[in-house]
Amino acid sequence: KEVNRKSSSGYTKLNSRVEEHWLDPERLERGLVTEKQKGVDYSLLPDGTKVVLNASSKFNYSTKYGSSVREVYLDGEAFFDVVKNKKVPFIVKTAKQRIEVLGTTFNVMDYSDDDYAITTLVSGSVKMQTMKKSGEYDESHYLKPSQQAFFNKTTNQITLSSVDIDPTKTWVNKIYHFNNEPLFHILQRLEKIYGVKIAIENEHVRNVRY
Secondary structure (H helix, E strand, C coil): CCCEEECCCCCEEECCCCCCCCCCCCCCCCCEEEEECCCCEEEECCCCCEEEECCCEEEEECCCECCCECEEEEEEEEEEECCCCCCCCEEEECCCEEEEECCCEEEEEECCCCCEEEEEEEECCEEEEEECCCCCECCCEEECCCEEEEEECCCCEEEEEECCCCCCCCHHHCCCCCCCCEHHHHHHHHHHHHCCCCCCCCHHHCCCEC
16 A cells, blocks of 8 residues: 655655556566646655656656665656765666766656657756667766757657756746747647647648747
8 A cells, every 4th residue: 555645845755565567668566656647746755856747647666766776767747856865876767768867956758659858957967868779778968957958759869958947937836838849749748738639620830830
């Protein structure tokens, strides 16, 4: 049985349970299993790391998470405020990426049904790798604060860019920004946020940027 308790910070402390893994190919035991359909969910991991989970997202970690292993699995979007531990890196795995940090704040958006993923670094440093078709991880890419990595899953290419980050004006605070993005990307986001399906009747506007 899983027991959730609210901490004084407003985050939910999550105790572990054992279930079948939904993402890891080896189907390891996992500690937390949570799926957020709508709204935002705040969680506190055993080491004090804070996780904010966005709508239409799935998140879990192994029962081994702790002093020797800090590995989590994400299908969706989450903001992480990671407790620093030089001996045990914090690792986020998605269907196509592996992201490693020691102690930092960053955002990962990687829904398995999207053809792209975006990782944004607020502070600290991030090492990220994408997965090849062979199942092996590609070369490492390192992000600096205020950098964003756009991963095209179709071409397996990563594009780095600098971004202005205001932590008070993000999806964590229910504020969404779109800048020069194709309409279908914006609608994909809105579908996940509100749990609805949006149809584009005029295909000519599908790639128009807003």
